[in-house]
Amino acid sequence: MRDLDKALADIVAIRSQLAAGTAFRGYGPATIAATGAVALLTAILQHHWLADPTHNPILFFAGWSVAAVLSAAMIWIEMRARSRRHHSGLADAMIHQAVEQFLPAGVAGVLLAAVLWKFAPETLWMLPGLWQILVSLGIFASVRSLPRSVAIAGAWYFVAGFSVVMIASHSHTLSPWTMGLPFAAGQVLMAAIIYFASGDSDAED
Numbered sequence: 001m002r003d004l005d006k007a008l009a010d011i012v013a014i015r016s017q018l019a020a021g022t023a024f025r026g027y028g029p030a031t032i033a034a035t036g037a038v039a040l041l042t043a044i045l046q047h048h049w050l051a052d053p054t055h056n057p058i059l060f061f062a063g064w065s066v067a068a069v070l071s072a073a074m075i076w077i078e079m080r081a082r083s084r085r086h087h088s089g090l091a092d093a094m095i096h097q098a099v100e101q102f103l104p105a106g107v108a109g110v111l112l113a114a115v116l117w118k119f120a121p122e123t124l125w126m127l128p129g130l131w132q133i134l135v136s137l138g139i140f141a142s143v144r145s146l147p148r149s150v151a152i153a154g155a156w157y158f159v160a161g162f163s164v165v166m167i168a169s170h171s172h173t174l175s176p177w178t179m180g181l182p183f184a185a186g187q188v189l190m191a192a193i194i195y196f197a198s199g200d201s202d203a204e205d
Contacts, residue, residue, distance in 0.1 A: 024098050024145040026079040029195035035071035036187030042067040043180020053174040057124050060174050061113065097145060105138030125172045128179045132161030135186070147197035153190040160186065 046053065046063055053060040083095050109131050116123055136157035143151050160182040168178060 024083075024094050024142075025198070026083040026094060026098060027075065027146070027194055028078045028082055029191040029198075031074050031078045032194065033188050033191035035074060036184040036191070038067050038071050038074075039180050039183035039187065043176040043184070046176035046180075050176070053176060054125070054172075057117075057121070057174060060176070061124075061127075063176075064179055094145075098142065101142045101145065102138040105134045105141065109134045122172075125168045125174055126165055128174070129161045129163075129165035129168065131179075132157045132164060132182055132186075134161075135183075136161060139190075147193060149193050149197050150190060153186055153193055156186050156189055157182070 042063055046060065050056060050059055050063070079095060079098070083092075112130060112134070113127055116127060136154045139150055139154035139157065143154070164178045164182060168175070
């Protein structure tokens, strides 16, 4: 029994090592671009229906939370299907690796929102920019299993996040456009990079 457990552990370790050295092909360009459309649509709806986001932060962030959950669900569904198709027996290990790489940034984003909301609600105007910076860190963490050129998208979110913080610092207000435009552009950029790099050598490194 002990030998069987060791053999199974060795198999798991080998699969993990193979997954770490394989380019992840679970992200579909069309779905990534569609999440950019979700961000833009959310910004448009809030622009028309939420007159003063700064004084209605619950509605503002609730809208973006729904958009984030919807986008994550879209990516997750296609990621599972594409991983089964492209990675076969390594699919579960590849998905686990992809989630593991982005999870710290995602958890940090949720906890940061909760802490600011509870202890410093007057600083919530910084949250859109800080979220974009965390997304950039998540993308940079994923570079080793994606086409190296996705670092361009990470750089976009990094610069956009600090730019949003600087712009919002003048008025300390929330705006749907400081969320919608950077995320729409960033997701479309990410989709384009994955699409064009899918057949290039850097997608297989």
